[in-house]
Amino acid sequence: MKKSVDFVWLEGELEAAVARKLLPELSLDISNAAFGVAKGNSRFWQEISRRNASAKAGLTVVALGDLEQEPCAGQLIARHLPRGCDNKFVLRLAVRMLESWLLADSEKMAAFLHIPLSKLPIDPDNLKHPKHELVRLAQQHGTKAIRQDLVPEQGHSGIVGKGYRPRIEEFIQSHWRPRVAAKRSPSLRRAILALEALSKR
């Protein structure tokens, strides 16, 4: 029987799309789960102890966020949750951003961006800024339609283009294969192990 998740706490919309894809593949039932989207790193962490408290109170809670430029995930979590995570709370962070998990399915990503497979990073968890890398790949090799969506307009200082979120969401929903991606992304591999352990708990 599938383990039922009650609450999923996510840093952004893309994490939500990843959770919707990933959790059901790992025998976690999300059909009754409430999805909370923090829409930003600051709010994600602000609320993290409340999510842990919900787990303490008996709910099964999963949280997905980005490590960003923090040196160590353990220290970052300890700062926000000094007494550690509850047994029913799984908090996983992509190293350094969710995009490394997506780039890790290199075949599908190359096909999606219409770029040569050889251009994809071998070790996406080691990228300093996976989002920049994804946008850079799109800019250098992508089709016009891809560039218009993923790359910031000339002269604009944003990190991603105006159609980035829906375009990448589409990739996650229709193409991304978490188990294939896990082979190249250790942080995704560890996340899958932790979620599988939760499903058996």
Added chain:
Amino acid sequence: MDTMRFTRLSLKNWRNFKAVEDLPLCRRAFIVGPNAIGKSNLLDVFRFLRDLTLEGGGLSKAVESRGGMAAVRSLHARQKTDVMIRVDATNDAGMGWRYVLSFNRQDNKHPRPQVIEEKVWALNGGEPTNCLLDRPDKHDKQDPERLSQTALQQTTANQEFRGLAEFLRTVTYIHLVPQLLREEQAPLPTRLGTDPFGRDLLDRIRSTPPRFQKARLSRIQKVLKIVAPQLEELAFELDDVGRPHLAAKFKHWRGQGARQRETQFSDGTLRLIGLLWTMQEKAGPLLLEEPELSLHSGIVSKLAPFIHRAQMAADGRQVILSTHAEDLLSDPGISPEEVFLLQPAIEGSEIIAGAHHNQIQKLMSSGLLASEVVVPMTTMSQLDLFDRAQP
């Protein structure tokens, strides 16, 4: 893409803005600020320019319909009390026009407005090349009565920059008020030109050639199907006395479904239809007043990339919108250059362009969202007093 859009704006003494210096405007602009700070007044500049060019419009009417010079001019104007508007409008290649208009009341006895200065330059690569109009000229000096009108409103005088007048005429403002749309279509006293509150939406749909009308409604139907799956077969129809209506089939337990007209649509559905229709119109800048109203937050958070997609479709129009909604500003594709923050200043309000604000630039280019950076800046300093206010 060759669509014209506003690229720069400067103001003096316009409503509650004492001075706005050379605001850079891009294809999408998000005007953010607390209540009563002047977001609508800022959008109104572009409507004012449009009103100058409309048939039955012109300077006097445009000022009069806003409550006269006293209402148009900033309360904070001191010695130099002329109202000045300057806009650049170009296509992507930077070809277009610069328009400058200064006006004031004639004198204390004659409150009607008169042109103090009116200039038009041709722009190439965004830079002025030659001056096409410079008023007051010798004719104005001979006959000062001429200064009661702008050259923009006179087809005989604007020959060299008629394209500018035509561009300004296509500015569209929507602040769809569902209650008004639902009222019968009796002509209500409206402000100049196109109706500000969307009552003319049905007429605009009616006057669209049937082929485009059908194609646009079918695209709207596809979106409605996602957000309101119980509504089907959206269509335009005329009633027995020839009044225009939108109708759709509302699915329910009877299986057959019931035919509904716009009077029975929900506020959210009506606003969404209005928004989707105007986004598809091939025209100049679209001014949207708080498009988030009555829409589910899930849809609101998808509006910014939706506007982008509409703009990427052929000849997408510029969209300048005002908003309070964190959800709308939470899309990661919004760049600092698209954000304009309105704040109270010592005299009136000031506009901070994200492009010129170091902190906004720094925070947003580190990956923070506009909702995380700009919305907190709009929180009123005394908001906690609201908690203690007696209702």
